[in-house]
Amino acid sequence: MAPQSGFNGALRVEETIQYEVGFRQLLSDNSALNITAFYKNIRDLVNVQNHKFRQEVDGPLLDAIYPENADFGTTKGIALSLDITHLSYFSVSAQYTFSIAEGTGSSTSSSQTAVFRNTDNAAPKVIAPLNFDQRHTGVVNVDFYVPKGELGWLEMFNANLLLxxxxxxPYTPMDQWNLLGDNGILSQTKGYINSAFAPGSIRLDFKMEKSFAIGDIILSPYIWIENLLDADNITTVYRSTGSPYTTEYLNTPGGKATSELKGEGYVQDYKSLENNPANFGIPRLIKLGFKLNFSNISL
Known part of the structure; x- marks a missing residue:
């Protein structure tokens, strides 16, 4: 008999334990290094679990699935930052974070697939990367600014590069993925939970601005280019391939049979659906504009 879903009015409050220690070192009059180590543990996270019960004393053994304080998660890592200011007309800042987020469940329903698929309807306790686990992140910001009255026509000029x-x-690989079919809780996984990682991304933004004083008004035209290198930054991959371009479903026995049955139109429609721009970040985006500052006007 299929397990039945229910409610639980006896859930406990989640418990969080968090530690953080930091260190700051001045390297020179205009530079400083910051190091921070952190650890966070959350207990009694809610997830669905299966329980056996009988409606009658000698009745059949049934399954009931309801939420329970069954999971935990930990996040730990180290963050580094370097700030350099007043380097002639330049300033530089850089941040890098290495972190690991692991636990037994990423959400309140992450055990549901295992509960329905397993023959004993049990939710296994496996420590795995959580859905939001991102091991490496970093930012480098280089800013060039000329104050008013310096470098002639370059006064009040600003240029900024942000890398x-x-x-x-992480994601859980699947044997196959059909964009036009049911990939529900009975779809077959391959490998462990969140055992594969999507590709990383890198992005360079550039902004240039020149300010002009017109009486008491400051006019600042600018150009702002997001994703300057027009990089194909992947945000989502198909779990059957680890690629943002194709599911490879059309090459599976089921996909080939459906293609033969429905014809070339089905194949073209499916390939168009696979070519999903939502799997990528923004392309190169150029913005032109200006700002007006009236703060010097006396009212």
Whole structure:
């Protein structure tokens, strides 16, 4: 008999234990290094569990699935930052974080697939990367600014480069993935929970601005280019391939049979659906604009 879902009015409050220690070292008159180590443990996280029961004394053994304080998660890592200011007309800041987020469940329903798929309807306790686990993240910011009255026509000029990078998040590989079918809780996984990681991303943004004083008004036209290198930053992958481009479903026995039955139109529609722009971050985006500052006007 299929397990039945229910409610639980006896859930406990989640418990969080968090530690953080930091260190700051001045390297020179205009530079400083910061190091921070952190650890966070959350207990009694809620997830669905299966329980056996009988409606009658000698009745059949039934399954009941309801939420329970069954999971825990830990996040630990180290963060580094370097700040350099007043380096002629330049300032530089850089941040890097290495962290690991692991636990037994990423959400209140992450055990549901295992509960329905397993023959004993049990939710296994496996420590695995959590859905939001991102091992490496970093930012480098280089800023060039000329104050008013300096460098002639370059006065009040500002240029900024922002480099950001991150590693990919984990996902659970699947045997196959059909964009036009039911990939529900009975779909077959391959490997352990969140045993694969999506590709990382890197992005470079550039902004340039020149300010002009017109009486008491400051006019600042600017150009802002996001994703300057037009990198194909992947945000989502198909779990059957680990690729943002194809599920490879059309090459499976089921996909081939459906293609033969429905014809070339089905194949083209499916490939168009696979070509999903939502699997990527923004392309190169150029913005032109200006700002007006009236703060010097006396009212």
């Amino acid at each position: 950001s990078f991150s590693s990919g998040r």
